[in-house]
Amino acid sequence: MVVTGLCFVAVTALVKLLxxxxxxxxxxxLRYVFGLLILLPAWRELAALRLSRRQLGLTVLRGVAQTGGVLCWFFAMTRIPIAEVTAMNYLTPVYVTILAALVLGERLAIRRIMAIGAALAGALLILRPGFRELDPGHFAMLGTALLFSVSYLIAKIISGEMSAAAVVVLLSISVALGLFPFAMAVWVTPSWGDLAILVAVAGFATGGHYAMTLAFAAAPVTVTQPVTFLQLVWSVLVGALFFGEGVDLWVVAGGTVIMGAVLFITWREAMLKRKVAPRGPEAQS
Structure with a gap:
């Protein structure tokens, strides 16, 4: 997850360069097309993969959600500061919690509901509606977090059923196909310099997704989730040092509130799982 965070911050900075x-x-x-080229060594494994109807359906649904989220995210990156993009991305685990309750029937206890409310309050600290003019990029990021939450929920489900390489390759294929008609509608010929940036974006993004899938399969969210908070620190530093973006304390405060809510939700889920975990033989005798 540390590697994932570094990769995603690098992606954010490189897209900003465009x-x-x-x-x-x-x-x-182009990011996903180049990503497929990077993943060529994994195609032999993919050719041997046999998806069930359920897995195929989940893969298609994840591709649709990720396609919409990526479109919104790339648009937002051209409109608002890096730190705001990163801070609003923290809403994704909160949306995952809500979706898990709506779709998977998980129970939302009062403490988790309060944590969700705190996270939404953190989003209001970042946006501050009525106190400043909101950019379309802010609304795009709200959509990004929701769509990515669908993608991440599916990733968590299927990461235990197939290899990390297969999960990432399937995502890249489905998203590239989904983005193709949108790209053709607005196509311009990129310069060699911009192509080089997009190749680097593909490399870091593919590496980030691969590392994230490995983390999901290897460790509980109580281990992986807290590390993501470092992304806000890195994003603020990159925005300030390389793009002249001022450090907005409201954004930092809002991101901290959201992340605190996410950590609480993660901790509560871990405690609940520990309570219902089966006891060992010595405890049952």
């Missing part, structure tokens, strides 16, 4: 020269849909499409 400065809107390449349309968001085209940038996203």
């Amino acid at each position: 400065a809107g020269r390449v349309p968001a849909a085209e940038s996203a499409f």
Whole structure:
């Protein structure tokens, strides 16, 4: 998860470098095409993969959700500061909790509901509606967090059923296909420099997804989730040092509140799982 965070912050900074020269849909499409080239060594494993109807359906659904989220994210990156993008991304685990209750029937206790409310309050600290003019990028990020939550929930489900390489390759294929018509509609010929940036974006993004899938399969969320808070620190530093973006204390405060709520939700889920875990033989005798 540490590697995942570093990779995703690098992706954010590199996309910011494009400065809107390449349309968001085209940038996203090329990132996944280049990502498929990077994943060529895993294609032999993919060829041997036999998906069940359920796994195929989940893969398609994840591809649709990830496609929409990627489009919104690339658009937001051209409109708002890196720190705001990162802080609002922290809403994704909160949305995952809500979706788990709605879709999987998980129970929402009062403490988890309060934590969700705190996270939404953190989002309001970042957005501050009525106190400043909101950019379309802010609304795009709200959509990004929701769509990515669908993708991550599915990733958590299938990461225990197939290898990390297969999960990432299937995601890249489905998203590349989903982005193709959007990219063709706004296509411009990128410069060699912009292509180099997009190749680097693909490399870091693919590595980030691969590392994240390994983390999901190897450790509980109580281990992986707290590490993601470092992304906000790195994003603030990158935005300030390389893009001249001022450090907005409201954004830092809102991101901290959201992350605190996420950590509480993660901790509560771990405690509940520990309570219902089966006892060992010596405890049952």
